[in-house]
Amino acid sequence: MADSPLFQALHMEMAHALCAEQEKGLAALEGVGFRVGQGLSERLTKEMPSFKDELDVLKFLCKDLWLTVFKKQVDNLRTNHQGTYMLQDNQFLLLSQLSNGKQYLEEAPKFLAFTCGLVKGALCNLGFDSTVTAEVAVMPCSKFQVVIQKS
Amino acid sequence: MSRPTNRRQDNHKIDWHLPSISSSASAHHMSRELFVLTYGALVAQLCKDYEKDEDVNKYLDRMGYDIGIRLVEDFLARSAVRKCRSYSETVDVIAQVAFKMYLGVTPSVSCSNTTENEFFLMLDKNPLVDFVEELPAGRCSLCYCNLLCGVIRGALEMVHLAAEVTFVQDRLKGDDVTEIGIIFLKKLEDKKHKRKK
Numbered sequence: 001m002a003d004s005p006l007f008q009a010l011h012m013e014m015a016h017a018l019c020a021e022q023e024k025g026l027a028a029l030e031g032v033g034f035r036v037g038q039g040l041s042e043r044l045t046k047e048m049p050s051f052k053d054e055l056d057v058l059k060f061l062c063k064d065l066w067l068t069v070f071k072k073q074v075d076n077l078r079t080n081h082q083g084t085y086m087l088q089d090n091q092f093l094l095l096s097q098l099s100n101g102k103q104y105l106e107e108a109p110k111f112l113a114f115t116c117g118l119v120k121g122a123l124c125n126l127g128f129d130s131t132v133t134a135e136v137a138v139m140p141c142s143k144f145q146v147v148i149q150k151s
Numbered sequence: 152m153s154r155p156t157n158r159r160q161d162n163h164k165i166d167w168h169l170p171s172i173s174s175s176a177s178a179h180h181m182s183r184e185l186f187v188l189t190y191g192a193l194v195a196q197l198c199k200d201y202e203k204d205e206d207v208n209k210y211l212d213r214m215g216y217d218i219g220i221r222l223v224e225d226f227l228a229r230s231a232v233r234k235c236r237s238y239s240e241t242v243d244v245i246a247q248v249a250f251k252m253y254l255g256v257t258p259s260v261s262c263s264n265t266t267e268n269e270f271f272l273m274l275d276k277n278p279l280v281d282f283v284e285e286l287p288a289g290r291c292s293l294c295y296c297n298l299l300c301g302v303i304r305g306a307l308e309m310v311h312l313a314a315e316v317t318f319v320q321d322r323l324k325g326d327d328v329t330e331i332g333i334i335f336l337k338k339l340e341d342k343k344h345k346r347k348k
Contacts, residue, residue, distance in 0.1 A: 006222070
């Protein structure tokens with residue numbers, strides 16, 4: 001899905017436009033991603049049985065959601081079994097157009113905010129509050145850190 | 152009268168209006184869904200950030216323009232259309248090739264009786280509003296799909312055609328149909344084949 005030229009064009013334009021004028025551009029981008037994450041996870045899980053536990057939900061994100069949206073599964077999922085997860089995508093689709101290596105590294109946050117929101121929104125729809133942050137050391141490898149908030 | 156052959160009815164119809172991500176859903180349909188969902192979320196976010204409908208409309212148009220000036224390259228590369236020799240040919244290409252390629256629909260084209268260089272694209276089906284039944288409360292002047300106008304305008308500008316593109320009718324606003332109006336602003340001269348760079 002995210003490989004469609006229309007989506008890519010929209011995502012790139014959102015990253016530029018929302019961050020250019022608004023102070024809270026990254027938050028706005030995350031907000032857009034959040035709504036999409038809610039809707040998408042609703043649709044994807046419609047006919048699925050409910051999840052066993054938190055880890056099951058994260059696995060769904062890494063496999064089904066990631067595959068549907070980014071055309072591949074997350075490469076690596078790590079957890080401390082205390083609510084913190086790290087999702088690593090070595091060829092993150094939305095960054096692969098930008099560069100390989102260290103070029104445009106400072107631009108990376110703009111291109112990760114939507115996806116952070118997407119993950120957060122998906123988790124919210126499935127009953128979990130979370131904070132999601134992302135980091136990039138070398139493009140296009142991205143690491144998304146998810147911290148599930150204990151209620 | 153011969154009996155019909157014993158064929159099992161297919162009871163598992165896929166309701167395309169409620170897409171479920173199953174392996175039998177078409178790839179085209181799915182690839183557009185993320186775009187449609189994202190577009191809706193973007194409009195919702197802009198409505199949150201901008202009080203006036205005109206501001207949201209302008210923002211969408213400008214974003215569309217920026218997208219259009221780049222998307223046209225993707226379009227020309229993938230469609231291999233020949234250079235159009237008239238406005239009418241250009242609009243046909245937009246309706247039958249571009250809309251089909253990106254949104255999976257083919258608006259019908261008509262031209263104005265009174266104004267030369269004015270054309271209309273009537274969108275019978277509009278995937279952008281697949282999940283939208285009505286405009287958000289208090290947003291009656293919102294041109295929900297205004298991004299499309301900007302995209303068309305930007306794309307046309309990259310092929311050296313200046314045009315005004317607006318929604319002249321909008322089902323979401325209570326009109327019978329949804330229609331985009333394209334007014335070409337300059338007369339298309341019969342230039343010798345001139346390629347820049």
